[in-house]
Amino acid sequence: MKFSYWLNLIFLITIGFLFWSLKEVLILIFAGVIIAMALCTLTGRVAKIIPISRQFCLFISLTSVILILTIAMIIVIPQFTKEFQQLIIQLPSAVKALLEIIIDFIKKLSEIIYGNNSEIITNNDFIFKEFTPLPDGGALANGITDSIKRLLNIAGNLGLGIVQIIFVFSISLMIAFQPDAYREIIIQLTPSFYRRRARHILNECGQALSNWMVGVIISSSFVALLAGISLYLLGIKLVFANALIAGILNIIPNIGPTISTIFPISVALLDAPWKSIAILIAYITIQNIESYAITPSVMHYQVKLLPALTLSAQFIFTVIFGPIGLLLSLPLAVILQVLIKEILIHDVLDKKKIA
Structure with missing residues (x-):
């Protein structure tokens, strides 16, 4: 095989390892591209309605998105947060109710199969003793909140999470302002x-x-x-x-x-x-x-x-x-x-x- 073939192979392997090592950054960039595409799509819809420059259409789109998010934070999010906390608090009681239904079903099934003298299940306490005591609603809510924080990788380093969010939105805004320029850069990196x-x-x-x-x-x-x-x-x-x-x-x-x-x-x-x-x-x-x-x-x-x-x-x-x-x-x-x-x-x- 020619030396150029091996050189190209080594180059591709090196690029692959580089992309793999930067996968966390690349997925953030892709998230920024998704947001940018959403802004570009909305801008295109506005441009079809209002025959003005693209920059002004983008400004209208951004203003509309910010206004909608602000209204959501003021009206929707507090109501959702209140109801969601109630949902989390009710989960332990719901699990207990489900266990009681299951136990009652097993007891009735046992009576049908073995008759009234069946001693397979004597009372509900026997079953509940076998389970680890369920946490109360507040503890469960705190546990789920902590798990979500760990899931998003911001529990140990909140500052890094904020930087990542700023990075994603910065990338999205830059691409949304000049989508054609960034597309041409990618095209120029391909063979002629x-x-x-x-x-x-x-x-x-x-x-x-x-x-x-x-x-x-x-x-x-x-x-x-x-x-x-x-x-x-x-x-x-x-x-x-x-x-x-x-x-x-x-x-x-x-x-x-x-x-x-x-x-x-x-x-x-x-x-x-x-x-x-x-x-x-x-x-x-x-x-x-x-x-x-x-x-x-x-x-x-x-x-x-x-x-x-x-x-x-x-x-x-x-x-x-x-x-x-x-x-x-x-x-x-x-x-x-x-x-x-x-x-x-x-x-x-x-x-x-x-x-």
Whole structure:
């Protein structure tokens, strides 16, 4: 083999190790790119409505986002925080109620099988003694808060977390102000014969991310609305917090909808056990409506991700990047799907002419 071949191989391996060592920084940069794409998408929508310069449209977009976040912090967040704390405090009681239901079911089943003389279960205290005493609501809330802090890697170093947040938003603003300039830098780093294709692929990635964000916002809003209506009709307390949790966690497929059912079911167990079953049925129905009715209706906005690719991306990116990899697994999967389609399939397997 030629010396140039080995030199190129060593160079690629070195670049790979460099990227791996900088993976935590790269995932933060990607988060900034996601926010920048959201700003660019919103700016594009404003530019279609108001025929003014892009800089002024970006200013309007930023002002609108800041205004919405401010209103959310003043109105939505306090109410959500209050209800969410009540949810956390009620979890131990809900677990105890669930255990009592299970024990009662086992006792009745035992009586049916062994008769009234069965001594398999004498009383509930026997079962509860086998379990570690459950913490009270305040202790559990503090424990969950500490776990979330550790999960986000800011418990030990709050200053580093603030720096990371500032870094992400700084990157997003810089890219949003000059998206074309940064795109051209990436294109110039590709070989000259591939630059036209690289420009096309980058445009496809950007369009896919924009479409995914619009579709997710629409579907998550519908899920939150349907969850809120269902919980209200069932007479479940803390409707606002549970509906908002359902909408937010809908962004994370497979895992998110499953987690979102824990809180309303916990509240229902303390009210009426039958309501927990009704909530489970309602949430399953909502997810089916979202999958087969809402998503197809907004499919011209949303990118259709292959289920196997989505699940694999969640697992792989969580292992590589940690919790932030799980949060960004879907946009990463969107980019990965475009790259596989355009580069691996079109340019390599199909051997299409690159021009």
